[in-house]
Amino acid sequence: MKKLTKYITFSSVVLMLLSGCEDLKFGNDFLEKSTSTDVNIDEVYSKKVYAEQALAEVYRSLPEGLPVLGRLKYCMLESITDLADSPKSGGIVDYFGTSNSATGGGNLAYRLDDDNSGRGPCSGIRRAYLFIENVDRVPDMTQNEKDIRKAEAKLIIAYHNSNMLRYYGGMPWISRSYQPQDNFTTERLTVEEYVNKIVALIDEAAAVLPWSVPAADDGRMTKAAAMALKVRVLLFAASPLFNDDQPYTAGEAADKRYVWYGNKDQARWQRALDAGLDFMREKEENGQYDLVKTGNPRADFQASHFNRNNGEILISSRWHTTYNASLMEFKQISYGVAVSTLNLVDMFPMADGTDFNWNNPEHAANPFFKNGKPVRDPRLYETCIVNGDAYAGRKAECYIGGREYKKYVMIKYTGFSIRKFYQDLTTNIGKFCEWPILRLPEIYLSIAEAFNEMGRSAEAYPYINMVRQRAGMPELNTGLDQSQLREAILRERVLELAYEEVRFFDLTRWKRSDIWKSTYNLSGLEITKTGSTFSYNHVNVLNKRNSALNWDDHYFLHPIPVTEVNKKYGLIQNPGW
């Protein structure tokens, strides 16, 4: 009996041990974790479809200009220029302000060390190099396909470098995908070296890329994109920020020519001009691109930046499939992150091309509409929400007590708000969207600018007028001197390209500290409705930007994050920071 008990006990224990459940294993098998379904780099580059997905993620590194991922506290780049402001609480009062942005830096538009928010260039560059380094292993792609895709990746690398150039000046050249243990001690390149490297990479990509792509591939990099980017880079490089007798601010980085050329040379304008004319020549030969021009200026202008595959967007970024008012990027706008200032609105001329002037009683009485007809440059109505314009199936009520006024903080603030990219937040829901990074009009205006700087202003006018013509505006008055024409071009760039991240760089490359300082006191409009007439009262915006009050020219370039400088691999901080 005893033996039996013992036997039963032991065998029941053994049974428990062995049959308990499938996870009961012994020996080395026990520690194995469940099989993984994750893929590694070899699997990604074993099939075309995966490799294309990796490239899609390279494209994804192209930044979105709408308010995303905490950049500028969810504002737009325009919100820190004279064109717009942000009354949202916690908005942009301290941009470049009293807080030491080099160490704090939460408010900066651009950060070298920011890999996740789309503000930084490095993760895009890395992904692009990983693609270039590995795509040759893919068996089911032709060499031609691989070459073109690699060139696309190269152009994205060049694009990120062009942004680093515009925010920082000359930076170290990242030439491959690094591993943590790799020694990365490259010093910054001089502006000259850096510009040449970027241009060389653009040329390399342009040599392979097709001039245009079929509609099914819309959004991919093309030769036209490459040549246009080259114009942008060379125009920026030729501008006085880098191309002058004096550095904008003295310092070690200036001494080492990281933040300017070290002299002034007209040849740099010529180089920009040549790049522009090369682009025009190629366009002449291959066609495919032109301004949207159906004869309805306002609709054409809307299509120019709001529609995909419209023949004039050369580089775009596409984070979203469709325009969706519930996405953060679109919602933010109703919190007031990019309210148009009166400064912006006043730049738009009358429809006949004359300047708008509040001192002109006729203008002041009917600044936007007369007898229900628009009186200003049609682009105004597509750029800003203006009182009395068509809005959500009725007229916008931006006056005190009006529906828009009551609904949105933003309209209370200046009497206007952004309309570009947002429309009225209702009508275009579901439309495929994109963010235009580089548009044809910018190239036209850049060519005009280069002609003007080369003293060939007569040749500049046709390029400006191409842009004005599409907008239904009369030709620009001739007979302007060089600096008048320069101002006219900068203004035309605002009218055409407001909210497209052009103004910020125009102000820095032309060292316009006068305009930067003026952003301390921007204006808005208080509109009162009495009966059926409106009266307009100028008001100052509430935000007092510390950066404008304490303006210093070293703000022209961004600080390199101090944590990055402190890693001591050879970065020298921009002057003044």
Add this chain to the structure above:
Amino acid sequence: MKKAIYILGFVVGLTFTSNAQKKITGKVKDQLGQPVAGALIFEAGISSNNTLSKEDGTFTLNTLKADVIEVVYADAKSKQVKIKGDNQVEIELNRSDEIVNMGNARITEIRKTQAVTTVDADEINKDASVAVSDALMGVTPLAIRGQKYSTLIIVDGFPRPWGYLAKEEIESISVLKDAAATALWGASGANGVIVVTTRRGSYNAKKITVDYKQGIGLPINLPQMANASQYAKAVNEALYYDGLPARYSPADLDAFASGTGDPDLYPNVDWMKEGLGEHSKNHQLNMTFTGGGERIRYFSVINYKNDIGILDPKYTEYDGRFSTQEKNYSLNIRTNLDINATKTTLVKLTMLGMLRENKGPNSSDAAIYGNMVGIPSAAFPVFTQNGFWGSDNIYKTNPIANIASVGYSKKNMRMLQSDMRIIQDLSMVVTGLSAEAAVSYDNNATYAESQKKSYAYEVNTPVIDPVSGAVTKNSAVFGDESSLTYTSSLSDQYIRSGAEGKLIYNRSFEGNMLNVSAMYKQESLIPSGRNTTRKKQYLLGTVGYEYKDRYLVDIVVNHYGTSVLSQGDQFRTYPAVSAGWLISNEPFFTSKVFDLLKLRASWGQSGLDNLDYELDRQFWIGGNGYYFKDGNVAYGGTKEGPLAMKKLNPETGDKYNLGLDLKVFNKLAFTADVFYERRSDILVSGSTTVSSAIGIPLPDICAGVNDYKGYELSMAWNENTRAFNYYVKGNFSFVKSDVVENYEGYKPYDYLSRKGKPVGQFFGLEAIGYFNDWDDINNSLTQKFSDVRPGDIKYKDQNNDHVIDQYDEVAKGYSTTIPEIYFGLKLGFEYRGFGVDVLFQGVTNYSRVLNTASVYWPLRNNTNISEWYLNGNTRWTETTKETAGLPRLSTLENANNFRNSTQWLVDGSYVTLRNLNVYYNFPQSLTGKIKLNNCQIYARANDLFSLDHVKYLSPERLSVGYPDLTALFLGLKINF
């Protein structure tokens, strides 16, 4: 497994020649000299050769070679006794020479060479607190030797949570500290191990205990917030100093002050008073059944607890359909059985089943308690005049409605903890050999259900007629009173299982004793979700040797494998050696004063494998995708995941310990330990030196090094007589940590380095006063945090660069995470059945930062203000410039004032009366008549008072949530 076979061979190879039979007679007595019946006596290592003591405590045992006998008595306690000279032995059972359970090994207190602190049931049950972990209060810091997290908890031999156990289920809790003890737990043990042993049955006895207690919890440490009038004035003051227009007009202020205004516009709500009841309530009923015979012993517990929360019933019963009072119920049923299946086979079954229900409003603590503190009295009324819940456009919530009108949520937890252990005496094969096998299986499932609804609230804003100045109100109602929606889900689920097999060889001869064991053990924790499963397995060998009753050596080798490490590299070996010298047993040591004098020393290693899975591999993961084409075609994206770590290592603690155990006059026990530990392979950020140009976040590296050194002292004085006994116990521990390597990268100034400082060291600016006026600001250095105005904090320039920025942050005070010094004092006496136990506990060399929003950091970003800021201290105003101790009020973010600085740094030291226990045992003459062995009434209290430097909240908890409570209990305990 090979190792085990070698060890077995070694054991079998040892032969002991003497085989003479010996007859031992003796008597077992308790501490007071009373005979103990039903104690099991057997020759150490040969459990099959046993006998039980009789009614008068006597026993007779025929042994093979009786050097050491083991005595097992009530409730799983046991001790080992040496037989010297004649074969007569008197065994007095007292706590000091019991066997200490270290989970994977057992050792007698007297020959222990490890640093282990043990608390037993008597002490645990005197404590008023409900939580089991509080039983260690005043005995040892729960942050064992400076390690706050990842303490390994072992319950009955397997890793298990201990939070749900009832104190009445516990026999003893041992805290393993040095490597000689923690190496037994390999790569799980480095942060210390807490070994909980549950109670078991006893021989020839039958005992029933019924214990009922009822308690209340009184809220303490509640912050006193400003009333409406104070708040409105404070806001205006803050706006004034911010240079902004006032929010409240003089008429508004009058209306708040007089309290006669329209309550919709000029409310004055003391949210805490409104929402909190007087006290919480709880009941606890505990019944234990202990007993058994020679073949089967049992210990059974039924423990029922309920706890009714502190919310005011007026609101918890507001919605007739449900109650939202916070209620916690739990029912534990435990049965521990010991069965002698055969003469040589002992089967131990351990089972705990648990049902638990937590109920409360369907809101977070922050939505209720956080808002009670954070929403100003002047914001809005509880109810508006129109009968809606009040709220405003800023907060858009109502803390009282969050109790009353959001529905309830409920969590049901069902848990089973079970294990079975078989101990087989193999003396028939090799004398002194035995084998153990055990399996454990625990299962937990928590179901959540909720009935959710939303509420409508009314916002009233004043409208002032610009001509007449008359105030009317503009009302808007938001949200709606929705119907209840029901949801339920499985919120948590896990299975833990374990298995072990063990061979033990235990022999003694001529004052020498050898204990060898070899063990294989595996453990797995399988929660829901892939990649969260944790598995561990190890081979453990221990050798203990005692030479001539004086010289003790213990060796542990643990070959430990853990699933989180890289494939093919999952095993690490943790060795430990410890030695002891029992000086009091030396022939030359003739002092009669010392009952025990022992020196101990140990060195060894243990590890900590709290790593995530697959840190050593890089995977490609789905990206955000992209949208080419003029159409709705998504291109899936693929991108690299986090970079792989180069070499995965568990943290390794290299631990040294020196100890002294002393016993004098049989009354005073004293223990001192000095320790040093170098902790290496700590995960630290790898990004501080590598350029961001790499374009991807850098992986952490196993490269950090910290040092910990310190000492622990404990003293206990016990004096027992039949009528009067008393005790004094003191504990003191000191630990100093030191960051040796943290890969922090380049620091422009040496004082910014965290190296050479304690773990968790406070760093902040040095506040040197306040800006008096604009001239002062203009003549002072620039402070780069936010615009400064008069009344803002002025900081010291530490590096003389004439700019105040984050480079001026210096180390001040102590660590804010681990106190350096921890102490406890326990006092108690019992006289003619009347007894008192008191526990004081405290810490010092500890820093805290007063940064709780509303309570200490007022008004910024629409927060509230407390009396502490308004009346408890002097804030800066234009009239108090000279005496101010706090900066001016501000409604803005004000990053200049509200950041780590010496302004907000406080001494975190405290001494708390943790526990007070007063009881009376009715005399036997009385209880005997009604057939009771014992009857006790008691009153207990927890956290009665605290001496500290923190007003309102406590240095132990500076956050706002469910209030801290002082708990009071009345109870009755009856033994049959």
